[in-house]
Amino acid sequence: MDHAPLDAIYHDYIQCLNNRNWPALDRFVSDDVIHNDRRLGLDGYRAMLQDDGRRIPDLRFRIEQVVVQAPRVAARLRFDVAPTGDFLGLAVNGRRVNFCENVFYLFDRGRIAQVWSVLDKAAIEAQLG
Amino acid sequence: MDHAPLDAIYHDYIQCLNNRNWPALDRFVSDDVIHNDRRLGLDGYRAMLQDDGRRIPDLRFRIEQVVVQAPRVAARLRFDVAPTGDFLGLAVNGRRVNFCENVFYLFDRGRIAQVWSVLDKAAIEAQLG
Numbered sequence: 001m002d003h004a005p006l007d008a009i010y011h012d013y014i015q016c017l018n019n020r021n022w023p024a025l026d027r028f029v030s031d032d033v034i035h036n037d038r039r040l041g042l043d044g045y046r047a048m049l050q051d052d053g054r055r056i057p058d059l060r061f062r063i064e065q066v067v068v069q070a071p072r073v074a075a076r077l078r079f080d081v082a083p084t085g086d087f088l089g090l091a092v093n094g095r096r097v098n099f100c101e102n103v104f105y106l107f108d109r110g111r112i113a114q115v116w117s118v119l120d121k122a123a124i125e126a127q128l129g
Numbered sequence: 130m131d132h133a134p135l136d137a138i139y140h141d142y143i144q145c146l147n148n149r150n151w152p153a154l155d156r157f158v159s160d161d162v163i164h165n166d167r168r169l170g171l172d173g174y175r176a177m178l179q180d181d182g183r184r185i186p187d188l189r190f191r192i193e194q195v196v197v198q199a200p201r202v203a204a205r206l207r208f209d210v211a212p213t214g215d216f217l218g219l220a221v222n223g224r225r226v227n228f229c230e231n232v233f234y235l236f237d238r239g240r241i242a243q244v245w246s247v248l249d250k251a252a253i254e255a256q257l258g
Contacts, residue, residue, distance in 0.1 A: 065233055065245070067196045067203040074196040074203030076233050076245055088251060102231035102247040104194055104205050116194070116205055118231040118249045122217060 007068045009110060010075065014061050020053060022046055030111040056083045064100070071108065077101040088121050090128060099123040136197045138239060139204065143190050149182060151175055159240040185212045193229070200237065206230040217250050219257060228252040 013028040031042050040048060053059050058081050065076040078100055083092045099120045106114040142157040160171050169177060182188050187210050194205040207229055212221040228249045235243040 065201065067198045067201045067233065069196045069198055072194065072196045074231075074233065089254075100245070100247060102203075102233065102245070104196065104203065104231065116229070116231070118229060118247045119251070120247045121250045122248070125218075 005110075006070050006073055006107060007066065009107075010066060010068070010073050010105070011063070013112070014063055014077075017049065017061050022050065025049075028111055030108055030113045033112055034114045036115065036117055055085060055087065056081045058082055071106055073105045073107065075101075075103050075105070077103065088119060088124065090121070090124055092124070092128065095128065097124045097127050099127075134239070135199050135202055135236060136195060138236075139195060139197070139202050139234070140192070142241070143192055143206075146178060146190050151179065154178075157240055159237055159242045162241055163243045165244065165246055184214060184216065185210045187211055200235055202234045202236065204230075204232050204234070206232065217248060217253065219250070219253055221253070221257065224257065226253045226256050228256075 009028065016024050016028060025046050026042055029042050029045055033040055033042060033045050035045060035048065038044075059079070060081070062078045062080075063075055064078045067074040078098070080096065080098045082094050082096045084094055086092065087097075100123070101117055101119050103115060103117040105112050105116075138157065145153050145157060154175050155171055158171050158174055162169055162171060162174050164174060164177065167173075188208070189210070191207045191209075192204055193207045196203040207227070209225065209227045211223050211225045213223055215221065216226075229252070230246055230248050232244060232246040234241050
């Protein structure tokens, strides 16, 4: 099985997020996408990302690892950001935090159909002291 | 590339953990294994797992998803357990909690050389109220 296509699609998806190219999001995300068991749909998913961007003005997704076995992709993403207010229930308030997200995706016909994401909240807590 | 071998090895590794078959751990884990940037080595890794087993008497690893692209494996593991005391800094004290671990492994010659694990602490906090 050739893994190049999903790998390329995934890198383009992350570039789309980093460019905040919301009109292009439907090329990568399914209309009825589910995120952590919530059936957000494309509109809800885009709204979640836009909200993340407002609360984290310097939000940038950096791929540290990606593992591809169609129809699944797993990625370890790195963030080095300064959320303006509360983040994951923690009073970050503009401090810079560095943490990872380990996330699994199920693709359907080249688009993300389901996402299972875990953020390393303990790492953020350790940095806030 | 054939992914069957690493997939089979990974399932056998999880069975080894669930059987608490510590003498067999060296079949799956490299002598100088690194876990979340700590160079535990095989002895330190085994000690960590044995400590987990003491603090979580009903500890059982259940594979929900596994993504294999040699030399990497990514897995989403599910736990339904009752840690006896503190767990991740939370006073669980014997309550039953259900949560996931999203974890990446780098294999070297059929054994786990490096692990990047994130536990869903926020899910546990939500259950503790």
